[in-house]
Amino acid sequence: MRKFTNAISSIVIADLGCSSGPNAVALISVAVEAIFRYCALEQKVPPELCVLLNDLPDNDFNNVAKHLVAFQKDAECFGPVLTAIVPGSFYKRLFSSSSVHLAFASNSVHWLSEAPEDLMKGGIPMYDADDDLRQERRPLVLEAYARKFRKDFTLFLNLRAQELVPGGQMVISLPGYCSSESAGQSNLPWDGIAFMLNDMVSRGVVEREKLDSFYIPMYGPSDKELRKIIEDESSFTINNILAHEVMNDMDRSSITPKMMALAARAAYEPIIVQHFGATVVEEFERTVELHVRAGTPQLAAAGLVFLSVSLTKKV
Ligand SMILES: C[S@@+](CC[C@H](N)C(=O)[O-])C[C@H]1O[C@@H](n2cnc3c(N)ncnc32)[C@H](O)[C@@H]1O
Known part of the structure; x- marks a missing residue:
């Protein structure tokens, strides 16, 4: 007869910056399935799982709720999964003290x-x-963004350290750079987008003053920067930092300029509309598609990779 032992009675999993499409439940599905499979394999009674999905209050949480209900139904055959939505910025406290066992943030903490x-x-x-002026001010702009990222990410780690149980795990993935290959790279993943908007200025679609006062709150750190910030903040042990390609060759060959333009629109539409108004969005999408089709070199985010960091909250 199989002997079932119960290791832990409940596990709380949180996804920070879940967004609203099918991706909103993609990560938690993997985690939940892995826990249930592990329990079946080890003949342990599965714990009660509680899944918390977070994003900014403007996120389409109605859509998230629909995906959550479908996900919950699929998981029913394995065991109980409770769900909750937690709106708010992850630069503030979101969960109660020492309550979360596993937290992840996929492609979200590069947003400042x-x-x-x-x-x-x-x-x-x-x-x-102006090219010369841009080159001259480049270090100043880069340093300002790097400082802001350090401040924000330190706060993010500190807040999550309060919310995770001792020994709790956190996995973060974000666009960034490998320090070993950093020569000539920008650490500003939005450079190509700024180039697009500048092109729209030169065609009179967007006013120059408007572009001059537009800042994309996004930063791509290097693995070395990430490591140093995590070590300085000191709440977590680093298990691993890995870098992987944003797109593999198969992705590259199957992605069309239209798909690239739609992806850029999806990522930047809220902040573009907020600053320039809704009328420029269609033209933004067209401009991106045109430049991708033409192979404009400024669009290629040289050296951009995904950095994945696995952390354990110190006991
Ligand atoms: C590119 S999407 C990533 C979605 C999903 N995690 C994925 O990997 O596909 C980035 C998400 O982070 C969210 N986000 C950005 N800043 C945030 C903040 N301060 N607090 C919570 N969510 C934030 C955005 O609203 C957006 O939904």
């Missing part, structure tokens, strides 16, 4: 809480139309 204050206050544009 806001653009660097020193650039905004100093009226220094993130992207100068």
Whole structure:
């Protein structure tokens, strides 16, 4: 007769920045399935699972709820899964103290809480139309973004450290760079988008003053920067930092310029609409498609990879 032992009675899993499409439940599905399979294999009574999905309040949580219900139904055959939606910024406390066992943030913590204050206050544009001026100000812009990322990510780690149980696990993946190959790279994954908007300025679709006061609150750190911030914050042990290609050759060959344009629109539409108004979005999408089709070199995010970090909360 199979002997079932119960290791832990409940496990809380949180996804930070879940978004709203089918991707909203993709990661938790993998985690939940892995836990149930492990329990079946080890002949353990499965724990009660509680899944918490977080994103900013403007996220389409109605859509998330529909995906959650479908996911819950699929998981029923394995065991009980309770679900909840937690709206709010992950730069604030979201969950109660020492309550979360596993947290992940996929492709979300490269979004800063806001653009660097020193650039905004100093009226220094993130992207100068003039090539010489842009090169000259480049280190200043980069440093301001790097400082802001350090401040935000330190806060993110500190908040999650309060919410995770001792020994709790956190997995983060975000676009960034490998320090070993960093020569000539920008650490600003939005460079190509700024180039698109600048093209729209030159055609009179967008006003120059508007672009000069537009900042994309996003930063791609290097693996070395990430490691240093995590070590300095000191709440977590680093298990692993891995880098992998954003797209493999198969992805590259199957992605059309239209798909690239739609992806850029999906990612940047909210902040573009907020700053420039809804009328420019169609033209933005067309401009991206045109440049991808033409193979404009400024669009290729040289050296951009996905960095995945696995952490354990110190006991
Ligand atoms: C590119 S989507 C990633 C979605 C999903 N995690 C995935 O891997 O496909 C980034 C998500 O992060 C969310 N996000 C950005 N800043 C956030 C913040 N401060 N707090 C919570 N969510 C945030 C955005 O609203 C967006 O839904």
